[in-house]
Amino acid sequence: MYRLIDHKEEINRLLSRYGVKFGIYKNNEFHERLFPFDPIPRILTKNEFAFLEKGLRQRVHTLNLFLNDIYGKKQILKDGVLPEDFVYLSKGFLPPCENIAPPERVYNHISGIDLVQGKDMAWYVLEDNLRIPSGASYPMIARDLCRRAAPDTFETNAVTDNRDYGKLLKRVLDDVNVGGIDVILTPGRYNSAFFEHSYLAEQTGAVFAMPQDLFVEGNVLYYSEYSGERRRVGTVYRRISDEYIDPMTFLPDSLLGVPHLLDAYRAGNVAVVNAPGNGVADDKGIYYFVPEMIRYYLGEEPILQNAPTYLPYYETDRAYVLEHLERLVVKDVSEAGGYGVVFGSDLTKDERQKLAEAIRENPRRFIAQEVVDFRELTVAEGGSVTTRKADLRAFVLYGKEITVWKSGLTRYAREAGSYVVNSSQGGGFKDTWVLSR
Amino acid sequence: MQRVEFSYSMKIEFSAPVVRHCFSLRCLPFNNEWQRIRELFIDVSPHNVLTETADGFGNRILTDRITEPHTLFSVYVNGIAEIDLTAAEAEPLNGIYKYPSQHTACGPLLTALAEAQRAACANRSPTEKAKLLMEALRARFSYQSGVTRVETTAEQALELGCGVCQDYAHILIALCRALGVPARYVAGIQEGTGETHAWVEIYDNGYWVGIDPTNHKMVDEHYLKLSHGRDFADCGINRGLFIGGCTQKQTVEASVRVL
Secondary structure: OHHHHHHHHHHHHHHHHOOOEEEEEEOOEEEEEEOOEEEEEEEEOHHHHHHHHHHHHHHHHHHHHHHHHHOOOOHHHHOOOOOOHHHHOOOOOOHHHOOOOOHHHOOOOEEEEEEEEEOOOOEEEEEEEOOOOOOOHHHHHHHHHHHHHOHHHHHHOOEOOOOOHHHHHHHHHHHHOOOOEEEEEOOOOOOOOHHHHHHHHHHHOOEEEOHHHEEEEOOEEEEEOOOOOEEEEEEEEEOOOHHHHOOOOOOOOOOOOOOOHHHHHHOOOOEEEOOOOHHHOOOHHHHOOHHHHHHHHHOOOOOOEEOOEEOOOOHHHHHHHHHOHHHEEEEEOOOOOOOOEEEHHHOOHHHHHHHHHHHHHOHHHEEEEEOOOEOEEEEEEOOEEEEEEEEEEEEEEEOOOEEEOOOOEEEEOOOOOOOOOOHHHOOEEEEEEEEOO | OEEEEEEEEEEEEEEEEEEEEEEEEOOOOOOOOOEEEEEEEEEEEOOOOOEEEEOOOOOEEEEEEEOOOEEEEEEEEEEEEEEOHHHOOOOOOOHHHHOOOOOOOOOHHHHHHHHHHHHHHOOOOHHHHHHHHHHHHHHHOEEOOOOOOOOOOHHHHHHHOEEOHHHHHHHHHHHHHHOOOOEEEEEEEEOOOOOEEEEEEEEEOOEEEEEEOOOOEEOOOOEEEEEEEOOHHHHOOEEEEEEEOOOEEEEEEEEEEEO
């Protein structure tokens, strides 16, 4: 595999030529950035992957049961397994989505579960992403380029092919389709993941649509052809956030949405992938309760652990957090993408005091975690190799059954010692190899 | 039991033609055990594929998307209802009505007003609490149209000190929720006013009880209920989107007449 290092520049050049980029907004300006690729893959052995697979299926299954429950009977609240404030005050909880039965009763068709491996080699779940997790296209296309650059590497290593993601995704879209075509809906080229939207449309054979190509009539979603003809849509894989998808229900001034989409979905005439309202299940506050949810819904012990987390909402946890602020990482539950994450050790005494006050004043807004000292991975750097902290976003697909993609997006920190791997914060990525033996 | 005739008519005149006009109308009255709709006539013009559907709060909605250019949009609903508040059945509480919503989050003014009533409200039933809070609200707030807008929040309205039925409802909802009384916003029509109205329902021991802070009274069988939600944003009677037009002029007439 070290032969791949020689091709680092070439592969990065090809990635840029293929348009593998993401966009970020900074000071209200849109910038496109390349996503730096490191050619040394993360390698998961067959056994290691089998363990992760089992744990991920259990977790994703549970989160879907939770979403079905929370937008329906809310039995978990009645049984007191989690305090109802965490649901009702979550920004991701959308009452307009109540009492909808999604096709096949699936909410989280595509889950991106962020994991890290500690120095002790144990895996921890850091975050669940159940809204519109992005990133699967990067390892797919990188694998493709690597195979071309160094074909023999893949002959001598038993690496499971990961280029089937398009097929797996298509199967999910078809599994929940209620009659009609599959559509991938993008907000447009100024979206940070536009490259991925178009690439996935190509890989799945789904129709690639902009908001103005779709309309609802008589509670049915249609795609309008250039010719003026209409085609009924059975599944829409929308890459537009909940608050923008339907201006008749959510933000009224959204130009990115499709008016009455939620009505068509409620009527059972179209599958919306992922379901609107999933934000309540990947909320940082709800995360704390996922292990308990697994016990509650499945009667099983969680296979994958959360990073050790404290909820200042509970008095004993709050006391602990305030006492140990300097060694914890504190997260604002309403922020995403690496924003609102503060390492106590980086703060001055004054800043720490301010944070402590904010926690005392509004404990519900924060969670605190022990800093998992995660295992560093080897990266190629200037003709030599060094190590960086890295995480793993595993993709779990949920249609008629649950499948864990035999790959994943490994993101690494650009700076030595840094824990911040988010692409919006300058991180790079690696391919993830799952060995077939 | 009270038998009433009701009507709702709404017209929008556009100064230039509009197209791709999407709308959601929550102007069909609830049809349930205590508000029986005996006759219903609906005319929406123009229309394309007029569809009756429901939303997440249990409201009935009329939706459509008009593609043809038009400069006039009109809605007329008329019918007969039998209202019998004693026929209401107990229902479980949905927790969404216990927590602050977009228009009803408490700022310092609402919090202070609620806290000032906390002692007086202790050990009282939810309905009695709501009545006390209505008194506190009315001591601080007066009716005046044209001061607030549909986006005005409860806190902003309280700061202004005057507003319309929507503001009265939002403030009372905020106060009730602050003191642990679940409350929701109701849009409907009151007898003898000629326009649409907004009031509050509070949850008391399994039942939703109507209270009208604008008119300082409990809701009786001279009120027709059209929609409900956490606040105005969930259940506005008319929500629409269109392309084109320049200016628009909307007129609404609504009535409930005792038979």
